[in-house]
Amino acid sequence: xxxxxxQKVSRRxxxxxxxxxxxxxxxxxxxxxxxxxxxxxxxxxxxxxxxGVAPPPPVTTAAAAKLTIADYTGDTSWPKFYNDMPTExxxxxxxxxxxxxxxPSTVFDTKVLTALSARTGAYDICHGTLDMEIGDYIAAGYVxxxxxxxxxxxxxxxxxxxxxxxxxxxxxMGWPTCTxxxxxxxxxxxxxxxxxxxGFKAKYGxxxxxxxxxxxxxxxxxxxxxxxxxxxxxxxxxxxKPHDHxxxxxxYNYCQQNGGTFLDExxxxxxxxxxxxxxxxxxxxxxxxYKVTPSGVxxxxxxxxxxxxxxxxxxxxxxxxxxxxxxxxxTGQTIDHNYDIAPIAAGPVKFWVTPAMRYNxxxxxxxxxxxxxxxxxxxxRNKELTMAVSYDPEPSRLSVKDAAIAQQPAAxxxxxxxxxxxxxxxxxxxxxxxxxxxxxxxxxxxxxxxKMKTCKTALDDAQNRVSSLPGFG
Amino acid sequence: MRIRVSDSxxxxxxxxxxxxxxxxLTFAPLLYxxxxxxNQVQLTAQGFAFTFVGFDNFLKSIADITFQDSTRFTVIYTxxxxxxxxxxxxxxxxxxxxxxxxxxxxxxxxxxLVPALISPVVVALTFTLMYQDQYGLxxxxxxxxxxxxxxxxxxxxLAILSxxxxxIWCATPLVALILLAGLSAVPQEPLExxxxxxxxxxxxxxxxxxxxxxxxxxxxxxxRTMDALRTFELPFLITGGGPGQSTSSLxxxxxxxxxxxxxxxxxxxxSYIIVFIIxxxxxxxxxxxxxxx
Numbered sequence: 001x002x003x004x005x006x007q008k009v010s011r012r013x014x015x016x017x018x019x020x021x022x023x024x025x026x027x028x029x030x031x032x033x034x035x036x037x038x039x040x041x042x043x044x045x046x047x048x049x050x051x052g053v054a055p056p057p058p059v060t061t062a063a064a065a066k067l068t069i070a071d072y073t074g075d076t077s078w079p080k081f082y083n084d085m086p087t088e089x090x091x092x093x094x095x096x097x098x099x100x101x102x103x104p105s106t107v108f109d110t111k112v113l114t115a116l117s118a119r120t121g122a123y124d125i126c127h128g129t130l131d132m133e134i135g136d137y138i139a140a141g142y143v144x145x146x147x148x149x150x151x152x153x154x155x156x157x158x159x160x161x162x163x164x165x166x167x168x169x170x171x172x173m174g175w176p177t178c179t180x181x182x183x184x185x186x187x188x189x190x191x192x193x194x195x196x197x198x199g200f201k202a203k204y205g206x207x208x209x210x211x212x213x214x215x216x217x218x219x220x221x222x223x224x225x226x227x228x229x230x231x232x233x234x235x236x237x238x239x240x241k242p243h244d245h246x247x248x249x250x251x252y253n254y255c256q257q258n259g260g261t262f263l264d265e266x267x268x269x270x271x272x273x274x275x276x277x278x279x280x281x282x283x284x285x286x287x288x289x290y291k292v293t294p295s296g297v298x299x300x301x302x303x304x305x306x307x308x309x310x311x312x313x314x315x316x317x318x319x320x321x322x323x324x325x326x327x328x329x330x331t332g333q334t335i336d337h338n339y340d341i342a343p344i345a346a347g348p349v350k351f352w353v354t355p356a357m358r359y360n361x362x363x364x365x366x367x368x369x370x371x372x373x374x375x376x377x378x379x380x381r382n383k384e385l386t387m388a389v390s391y392d393p394e395p396s397r398l399s400v401k402d403a404a405i406a407q408q409p410a411a412x413x414x415x416x417x418x419x420x421x422x423x424x425x426x427x428x429x430x431x432x433x434x435x436x437x438x439x440x441x442x443x444x445x446x447x448x449x450x451k452m453k454t455c456k457t458a459l460d461d462a463q464n465r466v467s468s469l470p471g472f473g
Numbered sequence: 474m475r476i477r478v479s480d481s482x483x484x485x486x487x488x489x490x491x492x493x494x495x496x497x498l499t500f501a502p503l504l505y506x507x508x509x510x511x512n513q514v515q516l517t518a519q520g521f522a523f524t525f526v527g528f529d530n531f532l533k534s535i536a537d538i539t540f541q542d543s544t545r546f547t548v549i550y551t552x553x554x555x556x557x558x559x560x561x562x563x564x565x566x567x568x569x570x571x572x573x574x575x576x577x578x579x580x581x582x583x584x585x586l587v588p589a590l591i592s593p594v595v596v597a598l599t600f601t602l603m604y605q606d607q608y609g610l611x612x613x614x615x616x617x618x619x620x621x622x623x624x625x626x627x628x629x630x631l632a633i634l635s636x637x638x639x640x641i642w643c644a645t646p647l648v649a650l651i652l653l654a655g656l657s658a659v660p661q662e663p664l665e666x667x668x669x670x671x672x673x674x675x676x677x678x679x680x681x682x683x684x685x686x687x688x689x690x691x692x693x694x695x696x697r698t699m700d701a702l703r704t705f706e707l708p709f710l711i712t713g714g715g716p717g718q719s720t721s722s723l724x725x726x727x728x729x730x731x732x733x734x735x736x737x738x739x740x741x742x743x744s745y746i747i748v749f750i751i752x753x754x755x756x757x758x759x760x761x762x763x764x765x766x
Contacts, residue, residue, distance in 0.1 A: 014486070021490065110732050119520055136735050141518025232607075242715040243729070296606030298627035298716045304605075313607065364518055436734040443539075447717030452629055465539075469734070 066097040067124040067368055067375065070115070072108045081391035082127045082177075085379055096371065109133050116142040116363055124366040125376065126359075127177055134359055138168050139432035144362040145171040149373045154381070159422040162396045165357040168430050174361035175380040178322075178387065180394035181353045181421040182253065182344050185309060185323060186210040186316035189338040190228060200227050210316055210342040215258065215282055221345050225292035228315035235292040237305045237317045238283055242446045244301045248438035250318060251445060252428060253354055254279045257347020262437065263429060269466045271441060272459040279347075280455040284448050298446045310335060318344045320356065322394055324414055341417055353425035356394070396422070433469050440465045510741035521737075530742035540743065542718045543726040544750075546633065546708075550722065551701035553637040554644070558697055559690075561641065562648030567678075569649065570656045582653070585646040593643070597710035600639045601626075604711070626712055629719035636707050636720055644700070648693050655689025656682070691762045695755060702751050723747050 071082050079102075086098035101123070103111050115122040116137060137143050150172045155163060162179055166172055190196055191208060200208035204223050214221035225235025239246040255261060260275030270276075287293050294300070294308065306323060308314045310333035327339060344353055360379070362372045380397075388395040388404045393411065395404060401419050405412045428434070444458035444465075453461070466472055485492075510530055512523040534540050565585070572578040588596070603610040604625035612622040625635045659682055667677045683690070705724040708714055714721035714729075724747065731740025 018490075113732060113735075117516055117521070119518075133733075136516070140516035140735075142516065241713055242717075243713045243733075294607050295622075295624060296627050299601075299605070299712070308607065433734065439729065439733060443715065443718055446715040447719075450627055450629055450716035450719075452717045452719065461538075 065095070066099060067372055068122065069098060069100045069125040069127065070108070070112055070123045071100050071102050071127045072105055079127075081383075081387050085383060086375075089375055089378065098375075113137075116140075116365070119365045121363070121365045121367045123363055124368045124372040126361055126363065133435050134173070134357070134361070135168075135429065135431040135434045137361075138173055138430065142364055143173050144364040144366065144369055144373075145173060146175075146362065146373055146376075147172050149377050157397045157399050159355075159396065159398065159419070161355050161422055161426055165355060165427045165430065166359070174359040175376050176396050177358035177360050178356070178392050178394040179358070179396040179422075180321040180356045181418065181425065182250070182318045183321050183324070183341040183417065183421075184210050184316055184344050185319055185327075185339055185341055187312070187335060187338060188340050189335070190315050196227075200224075203227070211345045212343070213347070214254075214345045215278075215348040222286070222290060222292070224316065225286065226290060229290075229292045233313055233315065234294050234308075235315050236286070237293050237300065237308060237314045238286060238297055239300045239302065239305060240287070240297045240442075240446050240449045241299055241301045242442040243439050244442070245435070245438055246301045247442045247445055249354060249428060251280070251283070251441065253318075253344065253352055253425075254283060254347060256352035256354075256426075257350055259347075259349035262441070263472070267431065267472055269437070269463050269472055271466060272456070272463040275349075277456050277459050280445065280448060280459060284455055287449050288451065298450055306330060307332070309339075320394075321414075321418055322392055324411075325393055341414060343417060343421065351424055353421050354428050355396075355422055355425065357428060357430070394418070432471050436469055437466045437472070506741045506744065509738050510745055512738050514737040516735060526738070530738045531746065534739060534743045534746060539718050539721065539726060540723075543721045543723045546718075546720055547702060547704070547723045549633060550637055550640070550704060551698060553633075554640040554701050555694065555697045557637070557641050558645045558648045559694060561645045562652055562693070565645065565649035566652035566656055569653050582650060585650060587646070588643050589647040591643075593706040594710060596639065596643055597707050600635075600642075601711045604635050627716055629716050632712050632716060632720050636711060639707055639711065640701065640704070644697060648697060651693050651696075652686070652689060655686040658689075659685045687762055691758060694762070695758050698754050698758070699751055702747065702754065723750075 067086075069082070069086065072079055083100050083102070086100055090096055090098055112123070112126055113133070117140075134143065162176060165179075166174055166176060191210060197208045200223075204218065204227070206218065206220075208224065208227070209220075211220035211224045213219075221236070228235040239250055241247060252262060255276050258275045258279045260270070260273050260279060262269065262271055262276075264270050287295070287297055294313070296304075302319060305314070305317055305319065306326070307330060309317060309319075310327050310330035312334045321341075324341060327333060328336060343351070346352075360376050362369055362376070366372055384395045384397050384400045385403050385407075388400060389407050393404070393408075393414065395401070398419070401415050405415050429437075441462050444453070444462040447453045447461075448455045448458040508523075511525060511527055513526050513530070515522040515524070569578065569581055569585070572581060606612060606622060606624060606627065609625070611625060615622060624631055626632050663681050663685075664677055667681055672680070703724050704722045705728065708720050708722045708725045709728075712720040714725055723743065727740050727743035727747065730736045730743060
């Protein structure tokens, strides 16, 4: 048998090839490092130009060459606002380049968390729906405090409930993306129909109006829902979809209205209190016992409920205020402008509503904190009216209300209700693992409404599961 | 001085830099995830803070009721989906194998690939709409034929069934095509001999064709089992793991643990438990079917 043929390679040749490859990689890497762009803009004096608010002292800062913004491509119009505004700002600051990274809503939180934890300064500003996740980021030190960019005049221009959503342990953590509260949306063609009014009064003995309360005697919420549940229409609709945070935040409103809450002042869970169990039982009964809601609620988030309302399948329901201008644009809608708004129904103990908590914040690893803060400050002080009138009518500054009504007199009732609601509620929770807590509560809620567990068992399990999370109790 | 280098060693030397590069990209993250799984990881402004906890993350994961529920769902989902996909796919492959016309055969094979080519996200969203209680296609059809509406997604048992049916729609054609490839490789002489000897088609299928297709069957079952054990998109997009936790898959729960609960160490530990389960299933298949391959 012949020997297999061998390749003869000299040691010198092999070392030459390998050494050349490694040297090439090193030189190439060094060239790339040297050639990367750096900030070279000259110093610039920046002043405030807000009308009606005293400008902060002028500061001297190195103008940043580039701001990268993580933006959430949601299905409302405010993402468009946050894409249009950088263009306008860049005209005022031509030395500044602003890049918007539009992230789909399904990956926004994951991508932002990845960027924040990598500590590479990938983003200078995050716009988005990080209402519950923000607590984890703040506790981890990922969010830059912006106390220096909030004046007393600025703070005085916000309702306390909104200011509290932006505050963590006494520090300002950002600016509001857009706020808003939950309203009751109801069908005016139904509620104003004389036949409906007469029939309802004959049956229940009081006038037909959008229900102002639930759980009391008479139970207006249940009565009106039952009255309008007929054929393929339902009286109302509730969200029970897990991990969507719709159900959790709505349930929190109902619990507060019935004298309950999720955490006490020491962050100890009190989820399975008697009040909360009764509240959950009430909501579950609406679905399973009285059947005044569509049966598929365990898959419902706001999108599904909005569609059902716009297509005339629901008589009234609770939804965020943004929907006010959106209903006629929903594909396949049949109700046109035959709807109006009212305060959400109050509970047996009190009225309570939670303003939205969406932040514009600056990651603490941003390399352009000052420039980013100046932009967000300009945005919030100067453009909230523009956003309200042209994009999304959910402003939060008190000074914007009258200006918005002056431009849109027909929306006076809307703005009155919006600002009135801001002062009548309070925030959800800001802190670590709030999203985990909300997820768990929503899972147990969906188990209760699917009859996998009783309401008591579901909330007991929620209590135990949340208590075992780090940082609770 | 000259070095005598054999063919294989010379080839290895040339490929060595690429081998290093690939291993760094593959094993480094793996090793890092092992490191994460034995640590409690905290997010801080200075970066991750690690506290060594040994197997605590693994034990807590196993003791976690939601993890147990997710395991139960994943096993039921895997068995339900893989068994049905295999038998349906085999039937489809046998039918395709009888088509003699090359044009028709090519057309059928191309059409069969369509479900596998559609993005799982698109499939999930489409099926979510079809399963909708009030305005879904399936319930509309049921109503037309006089049957009551079905709670496809909010009854826990039906929600699991709905996800399995969706997976079957996606994967059966691909299973059929792979089995068809195996069928095509079966030599015809033993089949013809058996026919001459008077064996029935069913007998031929059971005693000759399927044993000869064992390698292909092993590949299909292994591939589909691994995919089903790692299912994520359908529970994530269609049911969100609900109602309750009845359709939360292992991968989905590991994802939520890592990215929503920021329990990075726990999520890493869960991932390795999933790897272990998949490895167990692979070993089981190899022992059952691989011995004679």
